[in-house]
Amino acid sequence: MKSVADAARAVLQASAPRDKVKIARTAARLWRQGALAHSFDAAMPARPARPEKPDLLPPAQMPKRGKGGSERGRIAMLHALAHIEFGAIDLAFDMAGRFGGAFPRAFIDDWFGVGADEALHFALLDRRLRSLGSHYGALPAHDGLWEAAEKTAHDVLARLAVVPMVLEARGLDVTPSTIERFRAAGDERSATIIHRIYRDEIRHVAAGTRWFKNACESRGLDAVGHWKWLIETYFRGLLKPPFNDSARGEAGLSRDFYAGVAAGKKSEQGPVTSWGGQTS
Known part of the structure; x- marks a missing residue:
C-alpha cells in the first residue's frame, strides 16, 4: 500500500472478513503515520469482494429476527449488526478512495x-457471536447498504446524504431500544458492545454531516434544500419517526434536514451536476 487509493482498493478487494479487518486497520495506521501518499492513482471497484457466506437475499426474503429476548433472537440481531459493520468498512474506504481527491x-x-x-x-460482534456458538456468515443477510453506494457512486454529495445522513443516522434512532432489549434479556456483554458502537456512530454521522455542509457551502448550495432533493432522488425508502433528536443533534444533523422529508413534503431544489466523484 503506497497511496490512499491503493490502500482503499486493497480493503475493498479483501473478501475474507479477517483479511478485510486486518487490511482496514493497517491502512488507517499507515495513513496516521504518514506512510501513504495523498494520491488517487487507483480506481475503486464497482463492487467490493465478498465471502461465500453469508448468503445475500433480497430484503423482502429475509427471515424475521424477532425481538431479541431469546438467545436465538439475540444471535440473529448480532449477526445483522455484524453484517452492517462489515459493509460499513467498505463504505468508509470507498468514500475516501472514490471521492477523496476533491x-x-x-x-x-x-x-x-x-x-x-x-x-x-x-x-467485536463476530467475537461475541462466536462466544454464543455462532459466527458471521451463519445466517443470511442482504446487500442494501452497497446498493445505496452503487446509486451514489457518481456524486459525493449524494453519497454523504444517503449513507451517513440517512442510513447511519437511522441506526442512532433504533440502537437505544436494541440496547435495552439486550439488557432486559440479561445480556449485558452484548449491550456494552452495541453501546460502544452507538457512541462511535454518532461521530460517523457527524463526519458525514460536516463534510456535506462544507461541500454545499463551497458550491453555493443550500445544504438543507439540496439534501432534501438528493434524498427524494436517490433514497427509495421512507424516513420514519421516531427520531433520536438528541443523538442526531449531537452529530450536527438538525431537524431542519429530516423533519420535512419525513412528513412527505417535496423539495423545490433542482438537480446540480455531480462533483468530486468517480463514476463507476
Whole structure:
C-alpha cells in the first residue's frame, strides 16, 4: 500500500472478513503515520469482494429476527449488526478512495478513521457471536447498504446524504431500544458492545454531516434544500419517526434536514451536476 487509493482498493478487494479487518486497520495506521501518499492513482471497484457466506437475499426474503429476548433472537440481531459493520468498512474506504481527491487531507483522516472503527466493531460482534456458538456468515443477510453506494457512486454529495445522513443516522434512532432489549434479556456483554458502537456512530454521522455542509457551502448550495432533493432522488425508502433528536443533534444533523422529508413534503431544489466523484 503506497497511496490512499491503493490502500482503499486493497480493503475493498479483501473478501475474507479477517483479511478485510486486518487490511482496514493497517491502512488507517499507515495513513496516521504518514506512510501513504495523498494520491488517487487507483480506481475503486464497482463492487467490493465478498465471502461465500453469508448468503445475500433480497430484503423482502429475509427471515424475521424477532425481538431479541431469546438467545436465538439475540444471535440473529448480532449477526445483522455484524453484517452492517462489515459493509460499513467498505463504505468508509470507498468514500475516501472514490471521492477523496476533491477534498483536503482531513477528509481521509475522517473516513480512514471511520473505516478502522467499523473494522473494530465487526471484530467485536463476530467475537461475541462466536462466544454464543455462532459466527458471521451463519445466517443470511442482504446487500442494501452497497446498493445505496452503487446509486451514489457518481456524486459525493449524494453519497454523504444517503449513507451517513440517512442510513447511519437511522441506526442512532433504533440502537437505544436494541440496547435495552439486550439488557432486559440479561445480556449485558452484548449491550456494552452495541453501546460502544452507538457512541462511535454518532461521530460517523457527524463526519458525514460536516463534510456535506462544507461541500454545499463551497458550491453555493443550500445544504438543507439540496439534501432534501438528493434524498427524494436517490433514497427509495421512507424516513420514519421516531427520531433520536438528541443523538442526531449531537452529530450536527438538525431537524431542519429530516423533519420535512419525513412528513412527505417535496423539495423545490433542482438537480446540480455531480462533483468530486468517480463514476463507476
